[in-house]
Amino acid sequence: MNELDTGVLKTRGFSRPLRLLTPEQCMVFMRHWRAVENRQAKGWESKLVALGDPVFHDIATRPQLLELLRAALGDDVVLWGASVQVREPGQEHRWHSDAETCGGDGYASVWIGLEGTCRETSLAMIPKSHLYGVSIQQAKAEKGSRAASDAELLKLAQAFDAAAQIEQPDVADGEALLFDGRLWHGSYNASDTVRYALLLQYARADMVVKTPERYDWPFAYREELPAVLPVLGACAQAGNPLAPPPADPAAFRTLPAVQHQLPMPLAGDRKKGWKPHEIAEGRTANLTFNHFHASVLEPGHSPHPPHAHVEEEVLIVLDGTAELLLGSADPEQAQVHHARPGSFSWYPAYFPHTIRNMSDRPVTYLMFKWYGPPIETARQAQGGTVNFGSPVPGSEPLPAKGMRSERVFEQPTAYLTRLHAHVTDIDPGRGYGMHADEHDVAIIVFSGSIRANGVVLEPGGVFYFPAGELHGMENVGATRARYLVFEFHGGTPDFARATETIDRTRRTGTSLRRTPAFVAPVKHRTDGKHRPWISRVVNRIGKAVSAPLNRKIERVVDRRLAELGGQPPRR
Numbered sequence: 239m240n241e242l243d244t245g246v247l248k249t250r251g252f253s254r255p256l257r258l259l260t261p262e263q264c265m266v267f268m269r270h271w272r273a274v275e276n277r278q279a280k281g282w283e284s285k286l287v288a289l290g291d292p293v294f295h296d297i298a299t300r301p302q303l304l305e306l307l308r309a310a311l312g313d314d315v316v317l318w319g320a321s322v323q324v325r326e327p328g329q330e331h332r333w334h335s336d337a338e339t340c341g342g343d344g345y346a347s348v349w350i351g352l353e354g355t356c357r358e359t360s361l362a363m364i365p366k367s368h369l370y371g372v373s374i375q376q377a378k379a380e381k382g383s384r385a386a387s388d389a390e391l392l393k394l395a396q397a398f399d400a401a402a403q404i405e406q407p408d409v410a411d412g413e414a415l416l417f418d419g420r421l422w423h424g425s426y427n428a429s430d431t432v433r434y435a436l437l438l439q440y441a442r443a444d445m446v447v448k449t450p451e452r453y454d455w456p457f458a459y460r461e462e463l464p465a466v467l468p469v470l471g472a473c474a475q476a477g478n479p480l481a482p483p484p485a486d487p488a489a490f491r492t493l494p495a496v497q498h499q500l501p502m503p504l505a506g507d508r509k510k511g512w513k514p515h516e517i518a519e520g521r522t523a524n525l526t527f528n529h530f531h532a533s534v535l536e537p538g539h540s541p542h543p544p545h546a547h548v549e550e551e552v553l554i555v556l557d558g559t560a561e562l563l564l565g566s567a568d569p570e571q572a573q574v575h576h577a578r579p580g581s582f583s584w585y586p587a588y589f590p591h592t593i594r595n596m597s598d599r600p601v602t603y604l605m606f607k608w609y610g611p612p613i614e615t616a617r618q619a620q621g622g623t624v625n626f627g628s629p630v631p632g633s634e635p636l637p638a639k640g641m642r643s644e645r646v647f648e649q650p651t652a653y654l655t656r657l658h659a660h661v662t663d664i665d666p667g668r669g670y671g672m673h674a675d676e677h678d679v680a681i682i683v684f685s686g687s688i689r690a691n692g693v694v695l696e697p698g699g700v701f702y703f704p705a706g707e708l709h710g711m712e713n714v715g716a717t718r719a720r721y722l723v724f725e726f727h728g729g730t731p732d733f734a735r736a737t738e739t740i741d742r743t744r745r746t747g748t749s750l751r752r753t754p755a756f757v758a759p760v761k762h763r764t765d766g767k768h769r770p771w772i773s774r775v776v777n778r779i780g781k782a783v784s785a786p787l788n789r790k791i792e793r794v795v796d797r798r799l800a801e802l803g804g805q806p807p808r809r
């Protein structure tokens with residue numbers, strides 16, 4: 239993370255571009271934003287309401303960002319605005335100063351490019367204009383100016399500072415500009431793609447934030463002060479009423495990158511028969527909730543009778559031999575599968591399952607349990623057991639790069655466009671460089687010593703990299719290593735774009751038939767592999783892409799949501 243030169247923010251009024259998110263994190267944010275239905279109805283167009291959403295909240299309270307704000311504004315900081323700014327090609331947001339923050343130097347806005355960000359689409363600003371003592375609106379009114387173009391604006395600014403110039407920084411997706419809201423600024427999308435930016439607006443806690451009624455000079459404000467959300471410090475001297483923190487802290491806890499070594503053999507509990515060891519849980523950009531733990535099951539025990547639930551699970555045996563009862567709530571009717579190190583079991587949502595230990599040794603297993611926004615309208619999927627071979631790698635020569643991966647499982651699920659698993663063998667000294675993925679990834683070490691992001695894990699080691707997190711990997715041991723990887727792929731961009739299109743057509747009343755997001759899936763409707771959700775719906779309902787189809791799609795989605803929501807997911 240770049241350091242913020244707070245001096246520059248004070249003297250010039252804005253920072254240079256700072257890298258805040260990886261491009262993959264931008265993609266997963268946009269996918270999430272697009273997939274949220276009825277943003278307008280939910281009040282997301284108003285400035286603070288979107289903060290009730292964990293993905294917005296996560297970005298607005300990222301530690302690096304909070305440290306920048308501490309440097310700029312001090313120890314008590316509130317957030318009063320969070321919104322996605324969409325600029326169509328050719329669209330202009332005329333020159334202005336922010337009416338909300340013209341009252342002093344205790345405000346900072348953070349503009350983060352998310353998609354289509356480049357010099358042609360970034361903010362245009364006049365350095366030092368925050369020190370003129372007047373907003374653009376006031377300057378224009380007092381000088382009787384109707385300045386609108388860049389040249390006219392610059393002339394107006396030069397009346398305050400003869401050296402005034404317009405600057406338009408070259409910003410990339412994931413980079414942020416911090417600026418003082420008094421700054422003279424505007425934007426014009428001179429590119430041919432839509433630009434999306436996240437605007438987060440903060441204030442020193444003791445500053446008053448008012449809601450404008452008039453954005454022209456003289457500004458007029460509503461009497462009632464809007465609520466603001468504390469993000470740093472206790473904010474005891476707040477100028478505005480404080481909004482309560484997000485309702486359920488658990489739902490807002492972001493799953494960090496996890497590097498966890500289970501001490502094998504893991505301790506059991508003879509008396510109780512079953513001992514869980516929590517590892518981590520939290521929300522990721524792809525999943526509303528993912529929880530993982532390891533358990534030791536003593537001989538003759540089972541943790542519960544067969545059950546079925548809204549979450550999906552995989553169970554990976556690390557040690558011992560387990561019996562899995564699958565597919566029926568009646569143990570007599572259930573299929574019995576045997577699982578040992580080298581196999582895992584997969585339980586789709588609402589698929590009956592349990593585990594029992596009929597051997598004379600403890601069984602140790604690792605479990606991932608998750609749910610997310612439902613995306614799959616297919617029939618109820620079947621669970622089963624996957625044998626991926628031995629927990630130890632083979633000895634035959636590996637390809638030139640010293641690594642070989644074999645896919646062992648891949649399936650769409652109720653919450654994932656793809657749940658994928660592969661096994662990788664890797665020779666000493668081999669690996670791959672730092673990168674980020676659009677999906678969450680879990681890596682379970684079975685043999686050897688694997689180092690990722692500076693941490694070395696051995697058998698019983700678990701890495702988890704949420705989507706967008708940078709990670710690399712290397713075999714740092716003296717022998718060949720083997721690990722099992724699960725990839726959790728969230729909603730597709732196609733699905734997200736389709737949802738956005740529905741939103742837009744609803745607002746504008748245009749026909750879906752003409753929108754590329756719908757034409758493309760129809761064209762590719764045989765290509766179910768990559769577009770499972772949308773192509774299935776389109777296949778089922780037929781070729782006609784029209785307003786009635788739009789409503790049918792919504793009904794299918796609503797029904798599926800109702801089915802899955804029969805038992806409200808744990809939040």
Ligand SMILES: [Fe+2]
Nearest residue numbers: 334335336423
């Ligand atoms: Fe603005």
Ligand SMILES: [Fe+2]
Nearest residue numbers: 545547551591
């Ligand atoms: Fe379960």
Ligand SMILES: [Fe+2]
Nearest residue numbers: 673674675679
């Ligand atoms: Fe990766």
